[in-house]
Amino acid sequence: MTTDEKTTLSTLPDEQRTPLLKRLTGANTLWIGLVLLVLVATFGAIRPDAIFQVTTLQFLLAETAVLLVLSVGMTFVIITSGIDLSVGSVLVFASVSSAMAMNAVSGGDATNAGWGVIAFGLLVAVVSGAVWGLLNGLLISRAKIPPLIVTLGSFGAAQGAALLLNNGSNVSGIPDKLNRTFGSGTYLGIPNIVIVAAVVTALGALLLSTTRFGRYTYAVGSNEEAARRVGISVRGHLTKVYLLAGTLAGLAGFMGNAFFRVAVVTGHETDNLNAIAAVVLGGTSIFGGMGSVLGTVFGVFIPAVLEKGLVIIGVKEFWQPIAVAIVLVAAVWLDQTRRRARNQR
Amino acid sequence: MSQPLLEARDLTKNYGTVEALRGASFTAYPGEVVSLIGDNGAGKSTLVKCLSGVEQPTSGTLFFDGEPLVLDSPNSARDLGIETVFQDLAVAPDLDPAANMFLGREILKPGVLGLLGVLDKKAMRRQAAEHFTRFGATLQSIDVPIAALSGGQRQSVAVARSVAWASKLVFMDEPTAALGVVQRERVLEVIKRVRDEGIAVVLISHNMPEVLSVSDRVEVLRLGRRVARFKASDTSVEELVGAMTGALTQEDAA
Ligand SMILES: Nc1ncnc2c1ncn2[C@@H]1O[C@H](COP(=O)(O)OP(=O)(O)OP(=O)(O)O)[C@@H](O)[C@H]1O
Ligand SMILES: [Mg+2]
Numbered sequence: 001m002t003t004d005e006k007t008t009l010s011t012l013p014d015e016q017r018t019p020l021l022k023r024l025t026g027a028n029t030l031w032i033g034l035v036l037l038v039l040v041a042t043f044g045a046i047r048p049d050a051i052f053q054v055t056t057l058q059f060l061l062a063e064t065a066v067l068l069v070l071s072v073g074m075t076f077v078i079i080t081s082g083i084d085l086s087v088g089s090v091l092v093f094a095s096v097s098s099a100m101a102m103n104a105v106s107g108g109d110a111t112n113a114g115w116g117v118i119a120f121g122l123l124v125a126v127v128s129g130a131v132w133g134l135l136n137g138l139l140i141s142r143a144k145i146p147p148l149i150v151t152l153g154s155f156g157a158a159q160g161a162a163l164l165l166n167n168g169s170n171v172s173g174i175p176d177k178l179n180r181t182f183g184s185g186t187y188l189g190i191p192n193i194v195i196v197a198a199v200v201t202a203l204g205a206l207l208l209s210t211t212r213f214g215r216y217t218y219a220v221g222s223n224e225e226a227a228r229r230v231g232i233s234v235r236g237h238l239t240k241v242y243l244l245a246g247t248l249a250g251l252a253g254f255m256g257n258a259f260f261r262v263a264v265v266t267g268h269e270t271d272n273l274n275a276i277a278a279v280v281l282g283g284t285s286i287f288g289g290m291g292s293v294l295g296t297v298f299g300v301f302i303p304a305v306l307e308k309g310l311v312i313i314g315v316k317e318f319w320q321p322i323a324v325a326i327v328l329v330a331a332v333w334l335d336q337t338r339r340r341a342r343n344q345r
Numbered sequence: 346m347s348q349p350l351l352e353a354r355d356l357t358k359n360y361g362t363v364e365a366l367r368g369a370s371f372t373a374y375p376g377e378v379v380s381l382i383g384d385n386g387a388g389k390s391t392l393v394k395c396l397s398g399v400e401q402p403t404s405g406t407l408f409f410d411g412e413p414l415v416l417d418s419p420n421s422a423r424d425l426g427i428e429t430v431f432q433d434l435a436v437a438p439d440l441d442p443a444a445n446m447f448l449g450r451e452i453l454k455p456g457v458l459g460l461l462g463v464l465d466k467k468a469m470r471r472q473a474a475e476h477f478t479r480f481g482a483t484l485q486s487i488d489v490p491i492a493a494l495s496g497g498q499r500q501s502v503a504v505a506r507s508v509a510w511a512s513k514l515v516f517m518d519e520p521t522a523a524l525g526v527v528q529r530e531r532v533l534e535v536i537k538r539v540r541d542e543g544i545a546v547v548l549i550s551h552n553m554p555e556v557l558s559v560s561d562r563v564e565v566l567r568l569g570r571r572v573a574r575f576k577a578s579d580t581s582v583e584e585l586v587g588a589m590t591g592a593l594t595q596e597d598a599a
Contacts, residue, residue: 211462212451215440219448222437229399229435230449231420289439 029283029295035327036298036305043309056308058191062259064304065197066091067274068297069252072204073245074275075296079208080221080241081288082140082147087249088271089158090132092264094253096162098125099171099263106173113175121178125254126247132158133246137239147242155272162265171263182258193259200248205293217241221288277303277328285335302327348411350375350545351396351427351514356405357569358391365391366402367569373514376543378536380556380577383566384589389549390432392566393516397429398422426512430520432549434503438492442484443473445491446506480505480535483528496523504532514545521550533559553582565589 070087077084102110102121110117132154139150185192208214216237219227228234257263282299284291307320351373358366366388373379383389394400396407398416407414409425416422422429436445447469453459474487484498491499504520517536521529536546536559550556556563557577565573565588573588573595587593 210464210466212453212464213462215444215448215451215464218439219437219444222439223435226435226437227448229397229419229429229431231418231423232449289437 029292029298032281032283032295032298032302032331036302039302039305039309043305043313046313054189056312058186058189060304060308061194062191064300065191065193066252066255066259067271067278067304068197068300069200069248069255070271071275071278071296071300072201072293073248074279075204075282075284075291075293076208076217076241077147077245078221078276078279078284078286079217079288079291080238081224081286082221082238082241083151083276084136084147084242084245085151085272086132086136086154086158087245087252087275088268089155089162090129090246090249091253091256091271092268093132093158093162093165094125094129094250095257095263096165096171096253096265097128098122098254099174099257100165102175103171103173109173110175111173114177118175118178121175121257122251122254125257126250129250129253130243130247133243133249134239136246137242140242141235141238159269166265168265170265172261174257174261174263178258179261182255183261184259193255196255200251201293201297204248208293213237213240218289221290223289274303277324280335281324281328281331283331283335286332287335347374349373349408350410352408353392353396354406354408356392356395356402356407358388358395358400359403364569366395366405368405369566369569370571371396371564372574373545373547374562375513375545376540377561378540378546378548378559379562379564380548380550380560381564381566382550382553382556382585382589387566387589388569389566390518391569393429393431393518393547393549396422397427397516399429399431423510425514426544427514427516428507428511429516430500430503430507430518432518432522434499436491436499436503436506439490441488441490442477442494442502443470443487445502446473446476446509450510476509477502477505480508480531497525497528500524501528501532504535508535508539508544511539511544514547515539516547516549518549519551520548521552521555529555553585556585557582567591 070091074084074087098121099110101124102113102117105120106113106117110121136147136150136154139145140147182192182196187195208217216227216232219232220234220237224234253263278299279291279296280286280299281302282292282295282297284295303320303324306323307317310320310323311317349372351371353369353371355368355370356366357364357368369388369392371381371392381389381392391400395402396416398419398421401417407416437448440448443466452465452468452472454463454465459465470487477484477487480501483501484494491502494502500520500523504517507515507517521532524532533555536548540546548556548560557580560577563575563577563580563585564571565575565585567589572591573593575584575588584593588595
C-alpha cells in the first residue's frame, strides 16, 4: 500500500469532523451575529437608558416579528437560488381577504367575534397565501419562467387583487379578542406575536437544517442538474418551496391584522426587499446552496436595530437605509469573493 | 457469449440541429469491463446520458436483460441498479461528501423523527467515511463542502458514490481524468474489484494504455456511430487509434 502525506479516512479518529470552533468561525452566521452584537452594544453604551427600556425592546421585537416570518420563507427560496418578490403583496392580499372573511361571517363587523371566527380568519389568510405561493411555484418549476419574472408578476397581481377586494381601502373590524391576545398581549413580558414568530422561525430552522426537505433545498440551489440526476424531483421541490414562502406570507398577513387591528393595503411595497436584504445580510448566498435561518434572524434585526438606535442617539433616521445598504453590499461582496476563490480550484 | 446485460440499438440524439448520436449501438455484458472510446465529440457522454435516463434518445431501442426498456428518468436507471459517474461529476458543490454520497437516498432517523423526514446525519457520515476508505477516496475532512476539495478528490467522491449503489452496471465517464498517479491506480483497482463482484463497468477514457490494461472489451464510437468492437486481449493501441480516427473500420460493428 502506498503511503500518502494526507491521512486516509480510516486513520482519522471519530469521524474526523472539523472542530466545532473552526466550523463556527468559518461560517458567515457567526460574523453577522457579532455585527449585531456590536451594534446593540454600541447603542447601549451611548444611551443605555433608552435602548434597554422594556417598551423599546418590545416594540422593536413586535415590529420585526412580521418581517421575520416573511424572511424565513425567503431564506428557503434564496437557498434554491430563487427569489420571491411577491411576499409583501401576498401578505396584503391574505390580510385583506382574512379580515373581510371574518367580517363576512360575523354579519359585517367581526370586532366582537369569538375564537371560531378568528380560526376561520387564520385559515383564510394561510390558504390565500398558499395559493399565491403555489401559483408562483408552478409557473417557476413547470413553465420554467425565471423566478424574478414570475414573482414580479404576482407582486403586482396580488397587490392589485387585494385592492380590488375592498375597493382600495383598509379593512377594519379585526376581532378585539385577536388583538388583545396576539396583537398586544404579552407572555412574561414578551409580545405574543413575537412568540409566534419565534416558533415559526425555530420550526423553519429545524426544517432547513435537519430534514430531507432542507437537504434537497440546498441540493437544488447548489446544482440543480446534479439534484435531478440523483433522482430528486426538482420541479416538485421548487413548487413546495414557493408554496412554503406563500403560506408564511399568509400567516404574516394574519399576524399583521392582529397587531395593527386593521388590514392595511399600503406600506408593504418594500417588504420583499427588506426580506431579501435580511436573508442576504444573514449570510445566505444569493447564488443558492448556502445559508441558514439563524443568519436570517440576525439579518432581520440588524436594520431594525440600526433604525431604532440611530433615532435614539439622535442621528437622522435617513441614515438608516444608507447604513443598511453598505452592510448589504459588503455582505454580498464578501460572499462573491469567497465563491470565486473557491471555484478557481 | 452470454446474453447482454444492457444493449442499445441504433440510438440517435439530436440537440436542435446537432446530431450527437447517429445510430449508435452499444453492448455491455454482465460482469465485464467494457471501454467506450472515441475522439472528442464522438458522442460518448451523450450515449451515457441516454443509457442512464438523464437524456431521452430521439430514436432507437434499449434492452435490459433481453427485455425492451424505456429509461424515462434517472430514477428508472437507478432502480435497475445502474449508476453513473458523469463527466461533469454532477455533485452538489455546497454539500459535503457524505451528503453527496447519500443525495437522493438519505438515511432517516428511526421512529417518529424519521416519519417527519429528519435525517440521520451521523449514520450517513459514518457509512460514507467507511465507504470512502474502502474505495480509496483520500479526504482530509468529511464535513467540508465538495467545492473545497481538489478536482481529483471530487472525482474520487463521485466514483465512490456510484460504486456504493450500483448492483448491475456502472458508467464511468472519464473517471480518472483529473487524478494523480496513486488515485488513478486506485480507481482502476476499484473498477476491477467491482467487476469481480459481478457488476459490469463501462469505462470511458482517452488513455489507451489504461483502457487496454483494465478492459475485457473495447467499443469505439466515431461521429455518433459505433465503428468497431475489440477484445482487449487481441488489440493494440495502434488499432484503437486507427478505429477512432476512421483509418480502420469494421464491417459488422454498427
Ligand atoms: N446539450 C447539448 N446541446 C447541444 N449539443 C450537444 C449537447 N451535448 C452534446 N452536444 C454535442 O454532441 C456532440 C457529442 O458530444 P459528447 O459530449 O457526447 O462527446 P464526447 O464523446 O463525450 O466527447 P469528449 O471526449 O470531449 O467528452 C458534440 O458535438 C456536442 O457539441
Ligand atoms: Mg464526454
